Amino acid sequence: MTSFAPLDLAIIAGYFLLTLVVGLWMTRRASQGLNxxxxxxxxxxxxxxxxxxxxxxxxxxxxxxITSFLYMLGPRGLFIEFRGGAVLVLAFxxxxxxxxxxxxxxxxxxxxxxxxxxxxQAARWMRVITALMWMVxxxxxxxxxxxxxxxxxxxxxxxxxxxVTAVLIAxxxxxxxxxxxYGVVLTDLVQGLIIMGACLVISxxxxxxxxDAPTFAALAANVTGNSQWTDSVPRWHTTMPRGYQxxxxxxxxxxxxLLRSILAGLGTGGESRYFGAKSDRDxxxxxxxxxxxxxxxxxxxxxxxVLGLVLVNRLFPDxxxxxxxxEAIHRHYxxxxxxxxxxxxxxxxxxxxxxxxGVVAEVExxxxxxxxxxxxLVGINGTINPEQVLPAVxxxxxxxxxxxxxxxxxxxxxxxxxxxxxxxxxxxxVRDIYQNLFRPGAANRELILCSxxxxxxxxxxxxxxxxxxxxxxxxxxxxxxxxxxxxxAPLALRLYWWRCNAWxxxxxxxxxxxxxxxxxxFVPGMxxxxxFFLMTTLSTIGTVAGSLLTVPTDRETLRHFYRTTRPxxxxxxxxxxxAPEERAARSKEHRNDILAVPFFLLAQVTLFLLTMQAVxxxxxxxxxxxxxxxxxxxxxxxxxxxxxxxADNPGTDRATMDSTNESSxxxxxxxxxxxxxxx
Numbered sequence: 096m097t098s099f100a101p102l103d104l105a106i107i108a109g110y111f112l113l114t115l116v117v118g119l120w121m122t123r124r125a126s127q128g129l130n131x132x133x134x135x136x137x138x139x140x141x142x143x144x145x146x147x148x149x150x151x152x153x154x155x156x157x158x159x160x161i162t163s164f165l166y167m168l169g170p171r172g173l174f175i176e177f178r179g180g181a182v183l184v185l186a187f188x189x190x191x192x193x194x195x196x197x198x199x200x201x202x203x204x205x206x207x208x209x210x211x212x213x214x215x216q217a218a219r220w221m222r223v224i225t226a227l228m229w230m231v232x233x234x235x236x237x238x239x240x241x242x243x244x245x246x247x248x249x250x251x252x253x254x255x256x257x258x259v260t261a262v263l264i265a266x267x268x269x270x271x272x273x274x275x276x277y278g279v280v281l282t283d284l285v286q287g288l289i290i291m292g293a294c295l296v297i298s299x300x301x302x303x304x305x306x307d308a309p310t311f312a313a314l315a316a317n318v319t320g321n322s323q324w325t326d327s328v329p330r331w332h333t334t335m336p337r338g339y340q341x342x343x344x345x346x347x348x349x350x351x352x353l354l355r356s357i358l359a360g361l362g363t364g365g366e367s368r369y370f371g372a373k374s375d376r377d378x379x380x381x382x383x384x385x386x387x388x389x390x391x392x393x394x395x396x397x398x399x400x401v402l403g404l405v406l407v408n409r410l411f412p413d414x415x416x417x418x419x420x421x422e423a424i425h426r427h428y429x430x431x432x433x434x435x436x437x438x439x440x441x442x443x444x445x446x447x448x449x450x451x452x453g454v455v456a457e458v459e460x461x462x463x464x465x466x467x468x469x470x471x472l473v474g475i476n477g478t479i480n481p482e483q484v485l486p487a488v489x490x491x492x493x494x495x496x497x498x499x500x501x502x503x504x505x506x507x508x509x510x511x512x513x514x515x516x517x518x519x520x521x522x523x524x525v526r527d528i529y530q531n532l533f534r535p536g537a538a539n540r541e542l543i544l545c546s547x548x549x550x551x552x553x554x555x556x557x558x559x560x561x562x563x564x565x566x567x568x569x570x571x572x573x574x575x576x577x578x579x580x581x582x583x584a585p586l587a588l589r590l591y592w593w594r595c596n597a598w599x600x601x602x603x604x605x606x607x608x609x610x611x612x613x614x615x616x617f618v619p620g621m622x623x624x625x626x627f628f629l630m631t632t633l634s635t636i637g638t639v640a641g642s643l644l645t646v647p648t649d650r651e652t653l654r655h656f657y658r659t660t661r662p663x664x665x666x667x668x669x670x671x672x673x674a675p676e677e678r679a680a681r682s683k684e685h686r687n688d689i690l691a692v693p694f695f696l697l698a699q700v701t702l703f704l705l706t707m708q709a710v711x712x713x714x715x716x717x718x719x720x721x722x723x724x725x726x727x728x729x730x731x732x733x734x735x736x737x738x739x740x741x742a743d744n745p746g747t748d749r750a751t752m753d754s755t756n757e758s759s760x761x762x763x764x765x766x767x768x769x770x771x772x773x774x
Contacts, residue, residue, distance in 0.1 A: 106499030110506070113285065141377035144368040145384030146287040151516075152182050152385075153290055153392055155509035156243025160571055161392075163481030165400040167335060168345075169315065169324040170707045170716075172400075173393070173700070175342060177352035178623075179575040181703065182389060184360035186695035189382030190735055191688035192364030194375040195590070195660050200749035206526055207365055208597065210750065211589055213652035217597035217645070222531060224601055226523035228608050230553065232578055233520035237557020239570045244509050245561070246437055247486045251502070256441055260561075263506065264554060291388065293504030294395035296497055301398030301710050304405060308712040311401070318404050327704055327716045337476040341622065351624055358631070359579060362586025367522070375746025379739045383731075386699055394706040401711065402492045403484035410469050410491075411479070418477035419461045420470070427454040433569070436475040444470055517550050524549035573615055576623040581607025581630035584638045591664025592642075593653060599642030607634030659750035663689070687734045694730025701727055 161180045164172030173181060201207040208225055212218040244263060245256040305311040308325065315324035321334045329345040342348055372378050411417060425431055428439055428451070444467045447455045462469045472487050474480030489501050525546045530537055537545070585603035588595040610633045614621050621629075647653075657669040663685040670678060701724035708717040740746040 100495040100498075102496045103499030103502065106496070106503055107506075110289070110503040139368075139371060139373075141372065141381040142384060143284055144372060144377070145381035146284050146388065148366075148368050148381065148385040149388040150287040150290060152389055153287075154240060154243075155247060155505050156240050157571070158392065158396060158505070159243050159247065159482055159485045162396045162399045162403070162485045165397050165707075166403050166481050166484045167319055167339065168321065168333065169400075169711070170327045170397065170704055170713070171323075171329050171333070171345060173703055173707070174329050174345060174349035175352065177349055177356055179356070179571070179579075181356070181700065183353070183356035183696060183699065184363045185382060185386055185389075186692050186699060187360035188364045188366075188369070189379060189386065189695055190691040191685075192360075192590075193369040193372070193378035193382055194746065195662060196364045196366075196369045197372050197375065197378050198660050198749055199370075200659075201370060202522060202526060208600070211648075211652075211656050212597035212600070213649050215597065215649070217601060219531070221597040221601050221604075222527050224604055226527040228582065228604055229520050229523050231608070231612070232574070232582075233516045233553055234556040234560055235570070235574050235578060236516050237554065238560035239574060240509055241558050241561025242570060243482075246482060247505065247509075251486070251490065256437065261558060263509070264558060287388065289500070290504045291391050293501050294391040297398040297402070297493075297501065298394035298706075298710055300493075301394075301401035302712075305401050305711050308714075311404075311711065314408055315404050318408050325711055325713050325716075327708060327713065327720065336478045336481075338474070338478070339481075348623075351627065355576065355580065355583075355627055358583045358587065362583060362588075362590060373745075373747065374740065376740045376742065377745065379735065383736070386695075386702075390702045390706055393703040394710045397707040397710050399485045399488050402488045406488055406492050407472065407479055407484075410472070416461045417473055417479060420458055420473045421475065421477035423457040423461060424454065424473075427451040427457075431475065433475055437471075440470050440473065517553050520553055521546050521549040524552075572623050573611070573626070577611040577614060577621075577626040577630055578608065580627045581609075581611040581634050583607070583631050584634035588638050588642075590662055591666075593657075593666045593669060594642055594647060595638065596642045596645060596648045598645040599638045599640070602641030603634040603636075603638030606637035607631070655750065659748075684738070687738045691731060691734035694727045694734060696727075698724055698727030698731050 157180050161172065161176050164175045166172075168175070177183060196207065199207055199210050201210050206222070208222045209218055212221060241257075241260055241264065245260045248256050248259045248263070312325045316322045319334075320336070323330065323333060329349050331346050332343055333345045335341075335343050368381060369378055372381060424439065424443075431439055443450050443455060443458060458470060459466045462473075468491060471483050472479050474483075485505075489498060489505070493501055525542055529545050529549075530542060534541065582604060584607065585595075585600040588603075589600055607630045611626070611630050614626060614629070653669060654672070657666055661681055661684070663681075670681075673681070701720050704720045705717060705724060708714070708720060
């Protein structure tokens with residue numbers, strides 16, 4: 096167990112004090128109304144929203160997972176994280192989907208349903224079901240954060256990891272509940288600066304450590320058994336340790352995950368920072384900033400992997416002791432499974448008197464006198480647990496003071512992600528379930544109190560699921576390839592196909608979402624590609640069949656959506672109503688938006704690779720990747736940057752919503768006429 100130096104404790108305490116002060120400071124401003132509480136009054140500058148987006152995606156648990164794959168595979172671990180960790184969906188948000196959602200004038204994704212499908216019975220059901228699905232997804236994401244945080248803190252405190260995690264989640268939830276979107280964005284700014292500072296420190300440490308590339312490549316091969324560790328191009332077959340053999344067909348999985356990211360990207364963009372952005376121009380700027388700043392994550396994670404390889408090589412010169420230790424623990428804990436393995440090892444370290452007789456002596460005999468430092472890295476399969484590499488590096492390879500900074504950065508990453516998810520799902524619970532179904536005339540104070548209760552419910556549910564979860568990779572796999580795959584078709588088709596109606600989205604969401612939940616409960620061993628194709632197929636069938644078997648959406652509602660959002664796709668009946676000059680202007684915008692996407696993806700992926708290749712001194716790969724990055728960057732400049740609206744006319748129009756969609760802040764209802772926005 097690592098003991099904290101006074102300087103480390105001072106840094107950590109200062110950070111938590113600062114976040115609570117921000118939460119209390121923003122409480123009064125956030126309580127002015129739901130528009131202020133959930134979207135910051137739609138007045139936040141683009142650079143704050145961009146940093147908030149970066150920190151929201153820079154989560155602790157994801158950082159641990161990605162570090163584990165980089166530890167096993169080197170830079171090629173990036174291709175595994177095409178399933179979600181590489182945030183490839185950002186390309187679609189940046190190029191067009193962010194501004195499409197901003198133009199709606201909505202506050203939440205579920206409220207957007209009424210804007211797209213009207214106020215009929217199907218649309219009301221869809222609004223509620225969307226909110227419920229988002230709640231399930233948020234609870235799953237919180238469980239994923241809770242599980243990762245418990246793995247992380249177990250190395251640093253002499254208390255049960257879940258108890259410490261509960262305290263951290265409670266502190267985080269407190270300032271989220273009090274301060275709303277204002278506090279989320281401002282604390283994200285502070286957290287983002289801390290995170291980027293930590294990225295630079297770890298990257299520099301690893302860069303110095305891996306200065307002799309051939310020698311380090313040999314060390315990586317010795318530790319991981321992977322002779323291609325420094326390569327950046329995925330191979331059809333690559334060596335993986337026990338428990339991860341499913342990923343040996345690396346090219347196949349990279350292709351599957353790329354397909355998943357593209358399909359998911361087609362329906363994304365309904366996030367608080369886009370609903371709250373001031374203009375179309377701001378949507379593009381905040382997305383580009385987010386893409387650049389999230390790139391800091393990759394050199395830090397490959398840095399942790401480099402430091403982890405050196406640490407494991409030093410702690411375990413004889414790899415056989417790892418398997419022997421795991422076997423000893425299994426003998427004394429015959430019911431050990433992935434979900435309680437970390438609790439078992441933590442108990443052995445911090446409370447050896449509570450362990451079965453003889454197990455501590457056996458572990459000490461196999462690992463040696465400093466067994467407490469080594470045991471957290473021993474996995475349930477008798478190999479190094481790659482998910483523990485990051486916290487082990489912080490505990491054993493980072494100097495005092497710097498350790499406090501890195502710990503704060505990692506906790507900040509966890510907290511920023513939690514606040515973003517809770518804020519958005521809480522908005523849906525209040526706006527789309529409570530106010531929409533039960534209390535349409537609720538006063539502002541009642542709605543704010545309801546938002547507090549919604550946030551508490553989400554956090555408690557996520558914590559409970561996190562306690563029951565197995566490995567974080569298993570949980571992340573289900574979230575990305577199961578639950579979110581079950582939502583791909585309805586989220587995408589509603590944007591591009593005029594005939595997609597509310598009943599179709601209901602059918603696709605229910606079939607895909609229910610299928611994902613049932614397979615998690617009854618077929619937990621289903622492979623990722625099977626989950627993905629099954630849930631995507633179910634959601635597509637449900638959406639198409641439900642749409643074609645029921646009446647189309649009211650034409651006036653469709654016309655309002657099409658004229659304000661200005662989407663492309665299968666919209667011929669609505670497009671034919673436009674004047675020729677307007678059709679030509681839209682076609683030009685759409686052509687640039689579509690062509691910008693592949694260049695953005697290329698620039699994004701190569702930027703991540705470049706930073707990692709530089710850290711490990713893989714210069715031949717670096718310069719080859721640099722050429723590809725330049726091609727991507729030029730394409731982004733030509734098709735996206737040059738065509739952003741000018742600063743003096745940034746595209747500030749929004750759809751004007753009626754009382755069902757945009758009630759006043761005091762909760763009173765009013766009857767207004769829907770007015771189409773103009774460019």
